[in-house]
Amino acid sequence: MQIEVDTEACVGAGQCALVAGEVFDQDDDGIVEVLTHVPDPADESAVRRAATLCPARAITVVEN
Amino acid sequence: MSADLAVGAPIVVVGASIAGLTVAQSLRSEGCTAPIHLIGDEVHLPYGRPPLSKQVLAGQWPEERALLGGAEALAADGIELHTGSAATALDLAGRRVARGGRWQGFSELVVATGLRARRLDLSGGAVASLRTLDDVRVLRRELMGARRVVVVGGGVLGQELAAVTAASGAEVTVVQKPPTLGLGALGPLLSERLLALHRRHGVRVRLGVGVTAAERTPDGGWRVALTDGSVLEADLVVACLGGIPNTEWLAGNGLDLADGVRCDAHGMAAPGVHAVGDVAAWFDPVLGRHRRLEHQTSAIEQALVVARRIVHGPRSDADPFTPYFWSDQYDVKIQALGSFDPPGEWVAIDCPSGELLAWHRHGRCTGVVGWNAGRAFRTARSLVGSHALVA
Numbered sequence: 001m002q003i004e005v006d007t008e009a010c011v012g013a014g015q016c017a018l019v020a021g022e023v024f025d026q027d028d029d030g031i032v033e034v035l036t037h038v039p040d041p042a043d044e045s046a047v048r049r050a051a052t053l054c055p056a057r058a059i060t061v062v063e064n
Numbered sequence: 065m066s067a068d069l070a071v072g073a074p075i076v077v078v079g080a081s082i083a084g085l086t087v088a089q090s091l092r093s094e095g096c097t098a099p100i101h102l103i104g105d106e107v108h109l110p111y112g113r114p115p116l117s118k119q120v121l122a123g124q125w126p127e128e129r130a131l132l133g134g135a136e137a138l139a140a141d142g143i144e145l146h147t148g149s150a151a152t153a154l155d156l157a158g159r160r161v162a163r164g165g166r167w168q169g170f171s172e173l174v175v176a177t178g179l180r181a182r183r184l185d186l187s188g189g190a191v192a193s194l195r196t197l198d199d200v201r202v203l204r205r206e207l208m209g210a211r212r213v214v215v216v217g218g219g220v221l222g223q224e225l226a227a228v229t230a231a232s233g234a235e236v237t238v239v240q241k242p243p244t245l246g247l248g249a250l251g252p253l254l255s256e257r258l259l260a261l262h263r264r265h266g267v268r269v270r271l272g273v274g275v276t277a278a279e280r281t282p283d284g285g286w287r288v289a290l291t292d293g294s295v296l297e298a299d300l301v302v303a304c305l306g307g308i309p310n311t312e313w314l315a316g317n318g319l320d321l322a323d324g325v326r327c328d329a330h331g332m333a334a335p336g337v338h339a340v341g342d343v344a345a346w347f348d349p350v351l352g353r354h355r356r357l358e359h360q361t362s363a364i365e366q367a368l369v370v371a372r373r374i375v376h377g378p379r380s381d382a383d384p385f386t387p388y389f390w391s392d393q394y395d396v397k398i399q400a401l402g403s404f405d406p407p408g409e410w411v412a413i414d415c416p417s418g419e420l421l422a423w424h425r426h427g428r429c430t431g432v433v434g435w436n437a438g439r440a441f442r443t444a445r446s447l448v449g450s451h452a453l454v455a
């Protein structure tokens with residue numbers, strides 16, 4: 001799995017950081033920061049949830 | 065007309081905006097292999113509404129950026145998308161919906177038909193609204209060269225429209241009938257601050273005033289008469305007066321449609337019939353009453369609950385999700401998490417930049433507002449009483 005984020009689309013809701021805190025964080029403005037673009041397999045399901053919950057659909061998950 | 069047999073009939077999702085789309089996609093990610101039909105009355109591929117009143121209206125984003133993933137992704141998921149196709153009736157006993165002159169049977173029905181803009185009926189003719197992609201196309205065209213704009217309705221949408229329009233250099237007047245600006249339940253609580261923000265950017269706000277009549281002028285403009293006797297001249301008038309739930313097509317089946325589709329705490333309106341998004345009034349166990357939310361995040365979270373319920377059956381534990389919404393106006397990002405029922409009081413929370421305000425009721429924080437709070441808004445989640453996301 002690989003993660004891509006659209007920081008311009010991000011609205012700073014923080015759902016991603018809440019459900020997948022090992023993978024997503026927020027910068028000082030609240031915009032998404034990806035901690036690892038290739039997450040640990042244990043975090044993959046949380047990443048998919050984060051992508052779905054994102055109100056701006058700013059997270060793209062590429063399944064390999 | 066022929067009807068599909070109920071056995072092996074598809075799951076039918078009526079409404080192809082964020083709520084309907086999320087249900088359809090979540091059904092697949094939850095392991096559902098049944099046929100899924102996603103029905104949308106608009107001709108466009110599914111798109112998100114929040115960018116329409118912000119980046120798309122302002123011309124910062126092309127329309128395509130508001131799309132929620134294309135036809136290919138849906139086809140890959142085995143979701144049959146029907147656009148430009150409205151469901152016109154429900155036969156609950158027969159477990160079928162009418163569409164395009166045909167009845168279609170369903171095994172499960174998800175209602176996600178959202179709202180339509182409340183129209184402003186004036187003798188002068190049609191007033192523009194802002195709900196759909198088509199509305200935004202019309203508005204973008206009409207805004208070019210519009211020097212004076214009147215926005216009727218000072219809720220979130222009206223304010224965002226005013227902000228975008230003012231940035232383009234037009235002279236904007238917001239006409240709001242209630243005595244305060246609106247921002248859902250936050251309107252009365254943040255009104256002073258919002259008023260100051262708009263006035264600082266040169267937008268005129270008329271509170272406690274409504275529109276009585278309007279007429280077109282020979283040059284294609286408007287003369288708008290207000291309840292206080294004054295008259296506004298404008299090149300463009302836009303109505304942002306909220307939305308009306310699209311539930312007429314469900315009539316005659318015994319569903320409670322007084323304010324959207326009334327559902328239990330998990331989105332069920334009747335056996336095998338669920339509702340999500342702007343059209344759905346879910347029972348909120350924390351508040352102890354039904355409530356219809358018009359937030360993107362609630363639509364998504366409700367969709368996840370319903371998809372799980374359809375695939376895995378009812379859950380005994382209701383995980384309440386805390387409503388979140390945001391609004392971008394000028395250079396301010398307003399974020400809100402939780403509930404803001406009165407009576408209560410604001411408590412300021414330390415915040416490195418911007419502001420964080422907690423709403424306290426009976427000594428408990430029920431909601432938090434961030435005003436350009438940035439990353440610090442995350443602390444809001446731990447402050448609000450019920451903060452569990454859908455598991």
